[in-house]
Amino acid sequence: MAKKLKLAIIGCGGMSHGHLDGYIKIKQGESNKFEFAAMCDPVVERAQAFANEAGKVQDFIPKVYTDVGTMLKNEDLDAADICSRHCDHHINAIDCLNKGVNIMTEKPFGVTIKASKAIIEAAKKNGKICATAENIRRGPSQRTAYWMFNESKLIGDPRMFFSQMAQWRGLEPGGWHWRLDLMMGGGGMVMDSGAHFCDTIRYLFGDVDTVYARVEQLEQRKTNKNGKIIKDWQEDTWVATINFKNGVIGTWTVTWSAPGQGFSHVFYYGTEGSLQDHDVFHGPWGNAELTLKDGTKKPFEEIIKEYMATLSDDEKNRLFPLGFTNGVHIECYDFLDAIQNGREPEVTGEVGMRAKAICESIYESAYCGQAVKYDDVLSGKINAYQSQIDNFWGLW
Ligand SMILES: NC(=O)c1ccc[n+]([C@@H]2O[C@H](COP(=O)([O-])OP(=O)(O)OC[C@H]3O[C@@H](n4cnc5c(N)ncnc54)[C@H](O)[C@@H]3O)[C@@H](O)[C@H]2O)c1
Known part of the structure; x- marks a missing residue:
């Protein structure tokens, strides 16, 4: 029987609840796969609350830690699931890996390409x-999109996409959060929720060739940090043209500085038809x-059913283990299963970094005011935008 893995969750904040839920469901489906060994968050109450929840599905309450170093000294872990701030991913991950602990980090994989490479x-x-x-690429609809573009070719060979959203967001300073600090977040929504979209387009169409983009904060946005009004670093607008090595071209335009009528649509075109979606980050x-x-319309739900019907039982178990269809639950299962079976996880660090390199190409292009080669951003040859963040975190 495979070894029961000892798992820790690092960072017990917002997104981490989805991971905890996933592991609890795994525990309920395959109780011997792993045990919750430890929970770690500088805010002890958060780690304790996670430990208490985990204690309900096993016969002991996992240990609680407020820093990764102390946890690693005291625990003999097999796996750490890292859900901390972007700037902590590489620090937490490298500490774990150097102690022989396998890791999975939330997107974006590292705060910069250098940070990702270090992991x-x-x-x-x-x-x-x-x-x-x-998590996004693992859902039934996204797996179906992959099948449609790359295998069944229902709308022919992929040609182009237009992913666009315009909204207005008010200027009243909201409460401060680490995401609003350039050094902690590494950037705004281009690389936060945008990490999902960039992973999806790379999943669907492969590696990128060149990117040309403008990234702006069109309104002066501010945030309230402990009663002090300070700059919010996040961009509120970007327009990016993305050329893929396979010839696909797409534009990704997002703004919340567009007063008046808003809209949100994503159209993907193939040589034989189109797919219309609405979510510029997650669809x-x-x-x-x-x-x-010929004008025939088909709900995507029907195509999802057709795709699912093509899968053998083995494929279903691999792609939707324990019958999960929630991408977070699937990624948690995949992480544990990859460790147990000595295989690669579905989305490796390299894959995460390559998605991130699209986001960074957008920032780098905007920063230098010219088109950039994706490979140059991936290799680190172009890193003018990221160097301020690398320097801050001592990534040389
Ligand atoms: N997959 C998704 O759909 C999705 C959605 C939201 C967030 N995320 C990602 O999840 C990660 C966390 O985002 P969030 O929204 O949960 O943020 P959050 O601020 O709600 O949670 C982060 C947690 O990390 C803790 N933390 C801070 N410094 C730490 C350190 N040095 N070591 C350990 N823990 C530390 C904080 O106390 C907090 O509890 C980010 O990478 C984010 O991009 C993913």
Whole structure:
């Protein structure tokens, strides 16, 4: 029987609740796969609340820690699921990997490309797994989109996409959060929720060739940090043209500085028709719609059923383990299962970094005011925008 893995969750904040829920469901489905060994968050109440929840599905309450170093000294872990701030991912991950602990980090994989590479190197050096917690591509509708574009070719060969959203967001300073600090977040929504979209387009269409983008904060946005009004660093607008190596071209435009009428749509075109979705970060979803060249329309839900019917039982178990359809639950299962079976996780650190390199290409292009080669951003040859963040975190 495979070894029961000892798991810790690092960062017990917002998103981490989804991970805890996923592991609890795994525990209920395969109780011997792992045990919750420890919970870690500088805010002890958060870690304690997680430990108490975990204690309900096993016969002991996991230990609680407020820093990763102390946890690693005291625990003999197999796996750590890292859901901390972007700037902590590489620090937490490298500490774990150097102690022989396999890791999965939330998206975006590292705060910069250098940070991402440092995690991957530490994993290689220690012979351990580094996985990216990218949940979106694992859902039934996104897996169906992959099948449609790359295998069944229902709308022919992919040609282009237009992913666009315009909204107005008020200027009243909201409460401060680490995401609003450039050094902690590494950037705004281009690389936060945008990490999902960039992973999805790369999943669907492969690696990118060139990117040209403008990234702006069109309104002076501010935030209230402990009663003091300070700058909010996040962009509120970007327009990016993304050329793929396979010839697909797409535009991704998002703004919340557009007063008046707003809209949100995503159209993907193939040589034989289109897929219309609405979510510029997380789709395509089941409520999308296909339109073929002759005008025939088909709800995407029907295509999802067709795709699911093509899967053998083995494929279903691999892609939707324990019958899960929630991408977070699937990624948690995949992480544990990859460790147990000595295989690669579905979304490796390298895959997470390559999605991130699209986000960073957008920032780098905007920063230098010219088109950039994706490969140059991925290799680190172009890093003018990121160097301020790398320097801050001592990533040389
Ligand atoms: N997959 C998704 O759909 C999705 C959605 C939201 C957030 N996320 C990602 O999840 C991660 C966390 O985001 P969030 O929204 O949960 O943020 P959050 O602020 O709600 O939670 C972060 C937690 O990390 C803790 N923390 C801070 N410093 C730490 C350290 N040094 N070591 C350990 N823990 C530390 C904080 O106390 C907090 O509890 C980010 O990478 C974010 O992009 C993913």
